[in-house]
Amino acid sequence: MKKTIVFLLALGVLFSCKETPKEEKEVIVEEKVEEVVPDRSGDFPKDIAAVFKAHGGIQAFDKQNTLIFELSKPEGNEKHTTDLKTRHARIETNKFALGFDGNEAWIEQDSTYFKGNPRFYHNLMFYFYAMPFVLGDDGISYEKVEDLKVEDKTYPGYKISYGDGVGDSPKDNYFIYYDAASHQMKYLGYTVTFFSKESSEKVSLIEYSDWTDVNGLLLPKTLKWRAYDDGVVGDVKSERAFVNAIASEEKLDTSLFSKPKE
Numbered sequence: 289m290k291k292t293i294v295f296l297l298a299l300g301v302l303f304s305c306k307e308t309p310k311e312e313k314e315v316i317v318e319e320k321v322e323e324v325v326p327d328r329s330g331d332f333p334k335d336i337a338a339v340f341k342a343h344g345g346i347q348a349f350d351k352q353n354t355l356i357f358e359l360s361k362p363e364g365n366e367k368h369t370t371d372l373k374t375r376h377a378r379i380e381t382n383k384f385a386l387g388f389d390g391n392e393a394w395i396e397q398d399s400t401y402f403k404g405n406p407r408f409y410h411n412l413m414f415y416f417y418a419m420p421f422v423l424g425d426d427g428i429s430y431e432k433v434e435d436l437k438v439e440d441k442t443y444p445g446y447k448i449s450y451g452d453g454v455g456d457s458p459k460d461n462y463f464i465y466y467d468a469a470s471h472q473m474k475y476l477g478y479t480v481t482f483f484s485k486e487s488s489e490k491v492s493l494i495e496y497s498d499w500t501d502v503n504g505l506l507l508p509k510t511l512k513w514r515a516y517d518d519g520v521v522g523d524v525k526s527e528r529a530f531v532n533a534i535a536s537e538e539k540l541d542t543s544l545f546s547k548p549k550e
Contacts, residue, residue: 325351333430335471336446339420339464342471343499343506349421352503354540357533359413365531369544370414376545377410386410387545394547416494416511417530420464420473423448436465436475438521443467443474463491472499472506477516491516495524503535 327347329337340346352372358365367380378387384397386406393406415422429449435442443465450460463477477491493516499506510529515522 328424332424333432333446335444335466336420336423336430336464338471339466339473340424342466343420343473344501344504346421346424348504349424352505352535352537354536354538355414355418355534356536357417357507358531360529360531366413367532368413368417369540370411370418371540371542371545373539374542375411376542377414378545379410385548387547389542389545389547392547396548413528416476416528417508419476419496419508421505423462423464433463436463436477436519436521438475445475461491472496475514475521493521500533502533505535507533507535 325347327345328350329340329346332340332346337346340349349372354369355372356367356369358367364382369378369380370376374390376388376390379385383399383401384395386395386402386409387393388407388410393410395402395406427450431447431449433445433447435444437443445463445465448462448464459479459481461479463475464473465475465477466473473496476494476496478494479489479491493514495512495514496508497512498509500509508530510527512524513526513528515525
């Protein structure tokens with residue numbers, strides 16, 4: 289009888305020592321919803337859409353949030369960083385930093401090395417470099433123009449104009465000319481009205497001579513400014529080379545573009 293009581297007591301102790309089962313908590317895994325970027329190709333004239341496609345596609349460009357490139361210079365490169373959605377910008381060199389925060393352009397330097405207008409310059413090279421995709425911005429009108437003839441070859445073209453109040457220089461005009469077979473951009477004509485605020489008939493011309501793949505986008509390696517007068521294309525006057533280009537879906541912190549407190 290004693291043995292039976294001892295056995296039952298031991299059995300009770302054994303069961304009482306067992307850990308009470310824990311309640312299983314339901315683990316909810318949130319699915320990351322990938323943003324669907326629409327393809328705006330149908331919003332443009334057929335030829336312009338074909339140019340975008342030849343350079344990777346307007347949808348591929350719209351997926352990017354940041355564009356970085358360096359303008360190669362003997363005295364030190366200029367690093368240009370642009371938020372593609374807000375067009376906030378920052379330019380860095382070993383002599384100065386310059387930027388645009390969405391409201392005002394600013395410059396930070398120890399001397400007067402940079403003597404230009406920050407508001408004019410902050411997106412100047414970006415516009416030339418991000419061609420043809422910046423011609424897909426809102427508020428743009430497209431008009432077919434006469435082909436551009438260079439030596440024995442002709443290039444179809446369109447005039448690009450802006451609605452009133454679009455950008456700092458709505459009276460600017462661009463002229464895009466492309467290869468009829470490949471639809472790759474070949475020449476860009478442009479006017480400058482930032483300072484005068486008046487329409488201009490003086491057209492400058494850039495040749496887009498070679499390209500590089502930047503995360504699926506075909507962007508220029510070299511720009512050549514050509515003499516251009518009364519529709520006649522002349523010799524190369526100057527060149528600009530671009531290196532270390534990055535196109536990314538990463539969105540940078542807005543503080544990068546803010547005016548320095550000092």
